[in-house]
Amino acid sequence: MKSPLKRSVNEHLESVRLEPSRLRELERVQRQAAARRWWPRHGWAVAAAAVVVAAITVVLLPWQAAVDDADRAVAIAEEVAVQHLKRRPLEVRGATIAAVEDYFDELGFRLLDSLRAAPGAELLGGRYCSVQGVIAAQLRRRDAAGRTQSLFQAPYDAARFGPLPDVGNGEAPRTLQVRGLNVDLWVERGLLFALTRES
Numbered sequence: 001m002k003s004p005l006k007r008s009v010n011e012h013l014e015s016v017r018l019e020p021s022r023l024r025e026l027e028r029v030q031r032q033a034a035a036r037r038w039w040p041r042h043g044w045a046v047a048a049a050a051v052v053v054a055a056i057t058v059v060l061l062p063w064q065a066a067v068d069d070a071d072r073a074v075a076i077a078e079e080v081a082v083q084h085l086k087r088r089p090l091e092v093r094g095a096t097i098a099a100v101e102d103y104f105d106e107l108g109f110r111l112l113d114s115l116r117a118a119p120g121a122e123l124l125g126g127r128y129c130s131v132q133g134v135i136a137a138q139l140r141r142r143d144a145a146g147r148t149q150s151l152f153q154a155p156y157d158a159a160r161f162g163p164l165p166d167v168g169n170g171e172a173p174r175t176l177q178v179r180g181l182n183v184d185l186w187v188e189r190g191l192l193f194a195l196t197r198e199s
Contacts, residue, residue: 072132072160072161072162073161073162073164073174073176073185074176074178075132076131076132076161076183076185076192076194077176077178077183077185077194078178078179079131079132080131080138080150080152080183080194080196081178081179081181081183081196082179083129083138083150083152084138084148084149084150084181084196085179085181087148088127089127090124090125090126090127090140091103091125091126091127091128092104092125092126092127093124093125094123094125094126095122095123095124096113096123097111097112097113097123097139099123100123100125100126100139103126104126104128104137106128106135107128107135107136107137108135108155109153109155109190109191111137111139111153112153112188112189112191114151114167114188114193115167116167116173116184116186116188116193116195117141117151117193117195120143120144121141121142121143121144121149122141122142122143123139123140123141124140124141124142125139125140126138126139126140127140129152130154131152131154131161131192131194132160132161133160134154134155134157134160134192135154136152136153136154136192137152137153137154138150138151138152139151139152139153143197147197147198149195149196149197150195150196151193151194151195152192152193152194152195152196153191153192153193154191154192155190155191155192156187156190156191156192157192161192164185164186164187164192165185165186165187166186166187166188167186167187167188168187168188168189171186172186173185173186173193173195174186177199180198180199181196181197181198181199182196182197182198182199183195183196183197184197
């Protein structure tokens with residue numbers, strides 16, 4: 001037989017015992033309260049970090065775009081310099097644009113006789129090629145000193161090639177030095193021009 005004190009204690013403990021569902025509810029409320037206490041202590045740090053990230057993004061995005069544009073111009077210059085130095089055989093010969101233009105019927109544009117392409121050079125002929133994956137013509141020329149040049153023409157796509165000087169707006173071609181050559185890049189009447197010439 002249980003003592004009256006022991007029985008009273010057991011009855012009291014049974015009366016204050018929580019149901020498992022009620023216990024889970026109290027634990028959930030406690031977690032939520034702890035999360036709300038975290039934000040006032042640490043929320044300012046999160047907000048400050050967000051402001052710093054936004055500021056860095058605003059500062060770096062234009063700089064990154066400028067770097068990307070410069071990289072695209074260098075990639076074009078590098079590609080045309082390599083093609084010039086390989087000296088692949090001409091597919092068509094002729095001394096004028098008119099003499100070779102019928103051969104280039106797959107280009108989707110008409111070849112132009114650019115005024116910016118070192119006047120006085122003699123056209124030798126040309127071949128199909130590509131510039132940054134865009135179909136192009138490579139016209140081989142010989143300057144007055146007997147040095148070989150390559151004049152590349154392709155449809156200008158600003159998204160692919162990046163911003164380049166437009167000589168129609170009075171801008172001077174951009175000159176880069178690549179693989180011992182000067183490479184002039186410009187846009188003229190909707191076409192990309194790249195001229196490789198010895199320094």
